[in-house]
Amino acid sequence: MNFSFSSTVQALRQRVHAFIRQEVLPLEAHEVEEQGLPDELLFRVRAKAREAGVWAPQLPVEYGGQGLDTVGLCVLFEEAGYSPLGPLALHCAAPDEGNMHLLHRAATPEQKQRYFEPLARGEVRSCFALTEPHPGAGSDPTMIQTRATRQGDRWVLNGRKWFTSGAKGAAFAIVAAVTDPDAPPRQGVTLFLVEAGAPGFEVVREIPTMTSGGPGGHCEIVLQDCAVREEQILGGLGQGFKLMQQRLGPARLTHCMRWLGAAARAMDLATNYAHQRQAFGKHLAEHQGIQWGFADSAIELHASRLMVLHAAWKLDHGDEARQETSMCKVFVAEAVGRVIDRCVQVCGALGIACEGLLERLYRDVRAFRIYDGPSEVHRMVIARHLLNKK
Ligand SMILES: Cc1cc2nc3c(=O)[nH]c(=O)nc-3n(C[C@H](O)[C@H](O)[C@H](O)COP(=O)(O)OP(=O)(O)OC[C@H]3O[C@@H](n4cnc5c(N)ncnc54)[C@H](O)[C@@H]3O)c2cc1C
Structure with missing residues (x-):
């Protein structure tokens, strides 16, 4: 098995990593909850994303994107997810990202011109x-x-x-x-x-x-x-379910990766706090109880990332990977929920303060166990497939 990424993906990953820190994190203070960024700031950061060559990783090159396969997308989406504004700035946020994928696959040339192209250019939602x-x-x-x-x-x-x-x-x-x-x-x-x-x-x-x-x-x-x-x-009369499946497979994985990026941010906030804050004569980071929580989180994030990349690799090789995408959706949604919950706990009262990012991630991650199929439904699908195999 080869776990290395292509040089293109490695270079893009570094670019997105730097772009998020230099251009996107400073904008977080300007975000309006439930609306995103004011238009003027959004247009400006998107122009910079184009200039930096990190615009729309999911779009083919002829539409201004980076033309990556699903594995490459997943790698970049994790970097983008480090800030709640990252996917918006790079034009790879849900639901537009999944819709672009679907339209690119299923739209007629006329539909592409009318719906897909303005969406791909970021002119409409x-x-x-x-x-x-x-x-x-x-x-x-x-x-x-x-x-x-x-x-x-x-x-x-x-x-x-x-x-x-x-x-x-x-x-x-x-x-x-x-x-x-x-x-x-x-x-x-x-x-x-x-x-x-x-x-x-x-x-x-x-x-x-x-x-x-x-x-x-x-x-x-x-x-x-x-x-x-x-x-x-x-995509044709009566094709709705087939198309929804084609949209949801990759969209579930890209959602997982955006959330892994958010969990990485929560871990950074919590580890910083644990290094600064003291209790009972030493830094929180020196208490074994805190260390084990971080270790459990790191294990769950590593397992999540590998699961998603494997499912992405299967999609790239023409497999529908239904079992794997369902497994990823259940495991990652539940794992990132636990990780963010632990991070809130490490930060004590500050973890639930509305002026910090953690409480927002804690609220937002809860819905991930419901949208794109609730955990129970994916478990049902996985078990059904398993039990009907023989
Ligand atoms: C933040 C957010 C964004 C969303 N965005 C969109 C969107 O853009 N477009 C869109 O169409 N929809 C969207 N949804 C809706 C989402 O797809 C649905 O919430 C989801 O499919 C579940 O449907 P429901 O809420 O009607 O739950 P219900 O069908 O009422 O089910 C309720 C609960 O029952 C349980 N359950 C269901 N089946 C089983 C079973 N077989 N065994 C055991 N337990 C079971 C699950 O725990 C489930 O949560 C969004 C939801 C959220 C929370």
Whole structure:
């Protein structure tokens, strides 16, 4: 087994590492929670990211990106995740990153021009709307209630979506809807590109959550007699589930890596504190109880990183790696939660102070066990595959 990265990836990793420290960390003081950076600062840092050659690691070179494989992406996403603003500055934040991946794979040339290219240039934002309130799709995506009915040369969408990240201010949504209620659930769902200004498409509210959120919040959307053209179908009629799987596989891994970067930041904050702060006649870092917590965290982060890189390597070799991506999603989401929790504990009261980054990471990481498939659902999928093998 070869654990080394290509010279291109090594060089890019160093560049992103330096860029995050020099250009992104100083901007954290200007971040507005649930909105990200003020536009002027975001444009400026993104221009610098282009100049520094670290822009959009996930995009092909012809679209201004770095043209990396999934392994290379994962390496860079961990570096970017060191700051909550890193993925935004490099234009590789969720949900746009996963949407770009999907559009690049599945969009027609016309759709690429209209939706993908402005998104790739960072001129607009997008969102992905699958989850619905009861009795609709959640952990079980086959429960989709949103319907698209053909009327003449149009498809008319009706339904309600919620927790759609980034919907407020997004230029368009990728909406999952049932087009053939008689087909088996995994064959009767289609993805539609719905523009924000379309009559019948309304972002009715931003749902307040414990997470700090990114630009555009987590929103509820109502689709009421929202008519779209046939050309707004993404990837073909009835292809929704297949495409969602293609989007989610790599997106789960890149999410894991962004979170590993965030956990590395939490570890740095906690180790600094442990070196400075004294209790019972010595520095916290000299107490065995503290040391073991750091050791456990380092072990979990190392195991997480190796798992993700292995799954990424399988994806790069044409394997769908479904078991591995599910395993990564469960293990990493739970491990980074424990790591950040330990870091909060090491920092005592300062760990939960709202003026520090740790409490924010602690709030944000909780949702990671729910989005991109709750841990229980991935465990179910892993076990199902394992038990049905014989
Ligand atoms: C921060 C955040 C961002 C999100 N962004 C988006 C987005 O952009 N687009 C989008 O479409 N959705 C998004 N979601 C929604 C997310 O995909 C769903 O929350 C997730 O799929 C779970 O669905 P649910 O919340 O309806 O949970 P439910 O389906 O109501 O399930 C509740 C709980 O039941 C448990 N459970 C479910 N199935 C099983 C089982 N088989 N065995 C044991 N326990 C089980 C799990 O613990 C689960 O958390 C986001 C969610 C969050 C928190």
